[in-house]
Amino acid sequence: MSEHSPEEALDHYFLDRARTLPPAASAPGARPVDRAAPVLPGSQLTGGLALALFDAQLGNRHLDLAARYLRAAGHGFYTIGSSGHEANAAVAAALRPADPALLHYRSGAFYLARAAQVPGADPLRDVLLGLVTAADEPIAGGRHKVFGHAGLAVIPQTSTIASHLPRAVGVAFAIDRARKLGVTSRWPRDAIAVTSFGDASANHSTATGAINTACQVAYQGLPMPVLFVCEDNGLGISVRTPAGWIAATYSSRPPMRYFSADGTDLAGCYDAALAAADYVRTKRAPAFLHLSVVRFMAHAGSDAEVSYRSSGEITADYERDPLLGTARLLVGAGLLTPAEVVDRYEAMRRRVRALADDAITHRRLTSSAEITAPLAPRHPDHVARRAAQAGDDKARTQAFGGRPPEAAGHLTLADSINRALADALASYPHLLVFGEDVGRKGGVYGVTRGLGRRFGAGRVFDTLLDEQSILGLGLGAGVSGLLPVPEIQYLAYLHNAEDQLRGEAASLQFFSIGQFRNPMVVRVAGLAYQKGFGGHFHNDNAVAVLRDIPGLVVAVPARGDDAAAMLRTCLAAADIDGSVCVFLEPIALYHTRDLHEPGDGGWLCPYAAPDLWADAHVPIGRGRTYGDGSHLTLVTFGNGVPMSLRVARRLAETGIGARVLDLRWLAPLPVEDLLREADATGRVLVVDETRRSGGVSEAVITALADAGYGGRIGRVTAIDSFIPLGTAAAHVLVSEAGIEKAASDLLARAP
Numbered sequence: 001m002s003e004h005s006p007e008e009a010l011d012h013y014f015l016d017r018a019r020t021l022p023p024a025a026s027a028p029g030a031r032p033v034d035r036a037a038p039v040l041p042g043s044q045l046t047g048g049l050a051l052a053l054f055d056a057q058l059g060n061r062h063l064d065l066a067a068r069y070l071r072a073a074g075h076g077f078y079t080i081g082s083s084g085h086e087a088n089a090a091v092a093a094a095l096r097p098a099d100p101a102l103l104h105y106r107s108g109a110f111y112l113a114r115a116a117q118v119p120g121a122d123p124l125r126d127v128l129l130g131l132v133t134a135a136d137e138p139i140a141g142g143r144h145k146v147f148g149h150a151g152l153a154v155i156p157q158t159s160t161i162a163s164h165l166p167r168a169v170g171v172a173f174a175i176d177r178a179r180k181l182g183v184t185s186r187w188p189r190d191a192i193a194v195t196s197f198g199d200a201s202a203n204h205s206t207a208t209g210a211i212n213t214a215c216q217v218a219y220q221g222l223p224m225p226v227l228f229v230c231e232d233n234g235l236g237i238s239v240r241t242p243a244g245w246i247a248a249t250y251s252s253r254p255p256m257r258y259f260s261a262d263g264t265d266l267a268g269c270y271d272a273a274l275a276a277a278d279y280v281r282t283k284r285a286p287a288f289l290h291l292s293v294v295r296f297m298a299h300a301g302s303d304a305e306v307s308y309r310s311s312g313e314i315t316a317d318y319e320r321d322p323l324l325g326t327a328r329l330l331v332g333a334g335l336l337t338p339a340e341v342v343d344r345y346e347a348m349r350r351r352v353r354a355l356a357d358d359a360i361t362h363r364r365l366t367s368s369a370e371i372t373a374p375l376a377p378r379h380p381d382h383v384a385r386r387a388a389q390a391g392d393d394k395a396r397t398q399a400f401g402g403r404p405p406e407a408a409g410h411l412t413l414a415d416s417i418n419r420a421l422a423d424a425l426a427s428y429p430h431l432l433v434f435g436e437d438v439g440r441k442g443g444v445y446g447v448t449r450g451l452g453r454r455f456g457a458g459r460v461f462d463t464l465l466d467e468q469s470i471l472g473l474g475l476g477a478g479v480s481g482l483l484p485v486p487e488i489q490y491l492a493y494l495h496n497a498e499d500q501l502r503g504e505a506a507s508l509q510f511f512s513i514g515q516f517r518n519p520m521v522v523r524v525a526g527l528a529y530q531k532g533f534g535g536h537f538h539n540d541n542a543v544a545v546l547r548d549i550p551g552l553v554v555a556v557p558a559r560g561d562d563a564a565a566m567l568r569t570c571l572a573a574a575d576i577d578g579s580v581c582v583f584l585e586p587i588a589l590y591h592t593r594d595l596h597e598p599g600d601g602g603w604l605c606p607y608a609a610p611d612l613w614a615d616a617h618v619p620i621g622r623g624r625t626y627g628d629g630s631h632l633t634l635v636t637f638g639n640g641v642p643m644s645l646r647v648a649r650r651l652a653e654t655g656i657g658a659r660v661l662d663l664r665w666l667a668p669l670p671v672e673d674l675l676r677e678a679d680a681t682g683r684v685l686v687v688d689e690t691r692r693s694g695g696v697s698e699a700v701i702t703a704l705a706d707a708g709y710g711g712r713i714g715r716v717t718a719i720d721s722f723i724p725l726g727t728a729a730a731h732v733l734v735s736e737a738g739i740e741k742a743a744s745d746l747l748a749r750a751p
C-alpha cells in the first residue's frame with residue numbers, strides 16, 4: 001500500500017475484488033433478470049433501482065478521484081470526499097426530490113441519486129464545476145464547493161459542522177406551519193426535511209440543540225417532519241467516536257424514532273431509509289437514521305491519515321467498501337457480471353474525466369464586484385413601496401379592534417414597536433413573531449403584548465430556551481417562504497447563537513447566488529442604561545460582532561416613530577431582497593416618555609397612519625438630523641440620541657450651536673448624511689455608547705477619514721469593560737457630563 005497514494009490504493013482494491021466476485025449462486029448466466037423484482041427477497045429495493053443507485057455510487061467515487069487529480073494538477077481546490085459513505089444514495093432514493101435536503105459534506109452520492117430523480121439534472125458536472133470554482137457552477141457560482149441545487153431542493157450548507165441542523169428543524173417546522181396558515185411555501189405540503197451530518201458533528205451543541213428542539217416540538221404534539229441522518233464513520237478527522245456512542249445516545253430519544261443500517265448493504269439502507277421516511281412523512285414526527293459507514297482517503301487530501309491510523313486498519317476498511325457491497329448484491333442477483341461491474345466502473349471514470357477536462361476550461365470569478373453581487377441585493381425603491389403598504393381594513397381591524405394606533409395619541413418606543421408589529425402581522429400574512437416569552441407574556445418588556453391573542457399561536461408564539469434554535473427556526477422559515485421575526489431576549493444572549501446569523505443567515509444568498517434566501521428581522525432587546533439593574537448581561541453594549549457581518553443590516557431606532565418606520569423598512573427589505581436585519585431595540589428607551597423635563601412627554605411620538613407611511617419612509621442607511629447648529633455636530637445613535645439632545649440644549653444656553661445626527665443604522669452607516677453634517681460644522685463629536693475598541697465610533701471616524709473630511713474629530717465612548725451591577729455601571733458608560741466635557745475640549749482645541 002505504501003507505494004500508492006490513498007486514491008490509487010482504493011481504486012486498485014475495488015477493481016481487484018470486483019473482478020473476482022463470486023457469480024450469481026442460483027442461476028449463473030440465466031439472464032435477463034426482472035429489474036422490477038426485489039434485488040433480495042424481502043427487500044423493497046428493485047434491481048432497476050439498485051443499478052441506478054450503483055451508478056450514483058460510482059459517480060461519487062470517481063468525483064472524489066477527480067478531485068484529487070484536479071488538485072494535483074493545480075485546477076481543483078477541494079478534496080474532502082464522500083467515498084465510503086455512498087450508502088446515502090439509498091436515502092435520496094427513499095425520499096422525494098422536492099423534500100428539502102440539508103446535506104453533510106460527504107453526502108455526494110445522495111446528491112447524485114437525488115439528481116437522478118429529476119430530468120435534466122447534470123450532477124457530475126455540477127460537482128466538478130464546484131471543485132474547480134467555475135463561475136457558472138450552479139449553486140455557489142464559483143464561491144465554494146458545496147452540495148446545493150435550487151431545482152433539487154438541496155439547500156447549500158456551510159463548512160461549519162452541524163450549523164445546518166437548526167435550519168433543518170426550522171424548515172421542517174415551516175412546512176406544516178405554512179400549510180396551517182394557508183400561505184404558500186417553497187415545499188410541497190407533505191414534504192419532509194432531511195439533514196445529514198457526521199458522527200463527530202452529532203456531539204456539537206448545535207446538533208444536540210437542534211435535535212432536542214425537534215424532539216421538544218414533537219413532544220408537544222406539533223408537527224416536526226425531519227429526518228436526521230447520521231453518517232457514522234467512527235471518526236472526526238483523527239478523533240475516534242467511542243464505539244456504540246451514536247446508538248447509545250440516539251436510539252432511545254423519544255419521541256424521535258431510531259432506525260439503523262449497515263452502509264455496505266444498499267438494500268438494507270434503502271429499506272431502513274424508506275421506513276424512516278415513511279414514519280416522518282405520515283406521523284409528521286422526527287426520526288434518526290443511523291448509517292454505519294467508512295471514510296476513505298482520509299479526512300481530506302491534505303490529511304495524512306497514517307499519522308493516526310495503522311495501515312492495516314486503513315486497508316481493512318476497503319473490504320467494507322459500499323461499492324463492493326452493491327457490486328456483490330448486483331452480481332449475486334444476476335443483474336451484472338463481475339466484468340460488467342468493472343466496465344461500468346471504468347465507463348464512469350471516463351465520463352467523469354471528460355467532464356473534468358471540460359470543467360477546467362470554464363471561467364472563474366475575476367472581480368470583487370462579481371463576487372459580491374449576490375451578497376445582499378438592495379432594491380430601495382421597491383422596498384419603499386412595500387414599506388408604505390398596510391394591511392387592508394379588515395386585517396387592521398383584527399390587529400387593533402376599533403382603536404387604530406394613529407388615533408391613540410403619543411406612544412413610547414415599546415408601544416410604537418408593538419403597534420408596528422401588529423400592523424406588520426396585518427400586512428404580511430406569512431409573517432411569524434416568536435421567541436422566549438413573546439407569546440403569552442408578551443415579551444419581557446411588553447413589546448409583543450396582545451399580539452398572540454389577536455393573531456393566534458400559529459403566528460405569534462413562545463419558543464424553547466435556545467437561541468440557536470430560535471434563529472434556526474427563523475432560517476428555516478425564511479428559506480421556506482415565510483417572513484420570520486424572531487426575538488432574542490437580550491443582546492448578550494445573541495452571542496451564544498451568533499453563528500446562525502453570521503455563518504448561516506448572512507451567507508446564504510452569497511453561496512447560492514440568490515437562489516435561496518432567508519429573509520429575517522431579528523429583534524434584539526439590548527444596550528445599557530438600565531439604571532444599574534441587570535449587570536453586564538442585561539446591559540451589553542457590544543455590537544462589533546454584528547457590524548462586520550457582510551450584508552447584515554443593523555438598525556437601532558431611538559424613538560417610536562423611527563422604530564415603526566424602520567421596522568417597516570426592514571420587513572420590506574427582508575421580503576423583497578431577502579435581507580437579514582437585526583433590529584436592536586434600546587431597552588432603556590422602551591418606556592421613556594420625557595426628554596428635557598419630567599412630564600414634558602418629549603420622547604413620545606404619534607403613530608403614523610398608513611396614508612403617511614410613504615412620506616415617513618426611512619430608507620436603509622439614512623440618518624436623522626436634529627437642529628442646525630453651526631458649531632458642533634454630535635454623531636450618535638440609540639441612548640446617545642436623547643442624551644446628545646439634552647447636551648445640545650445646554651450648549652445652546654451657552655451660545656454654542658450643536659446639531660445632532662442620529663445614525664439610526666449601524667450597518668450600513670449613513671455615510672452621506674454623516675459627511676454632510678460633519679462638513680456643516682467642521683467639528684464632529686462621536687457619542688458612542690458602545691465600547692472604545694470595536695465600537696461604532698471607530699467606523700464613523702474611519703468613514704470620515706476615508707472621505708477626506710478635514711475638520712476636527714473627537715469621541716466619547718463606553719470604557720472597554722464589562723458592565724457592573726448597580727451604580728458602578730455609570731463609571732463605564734457614556735454620561736451627559738462626559739459628552740459636555742468632550743464637546744468643550746473639542747471646541748477649545750486649536751483647529
Ligand SMILES: Cc1ncc(C[n+]2csc(CCOP(=O)(O)OP(=O)(O)O)c2C)c(N)n1
Binds near residue numbers: 160197201235295299
Ligand atoms: C464547528 C466546526 N468545528 C470544527 C470544524 C473542523 N472540522 C471539519 S470536519 C471535522 C470533523 C467532523 O467529523 P464528523 O462529523 O464525524 O464527519 P466526517 O468528516 O467524519 O464525515 C472538523 C473537526 C468545523 N468544520 N466546524
Ligand SMILES: [Mg+2]
Binds near residue numbers: 200231233235236237
Ligand atoms: Mg465521522
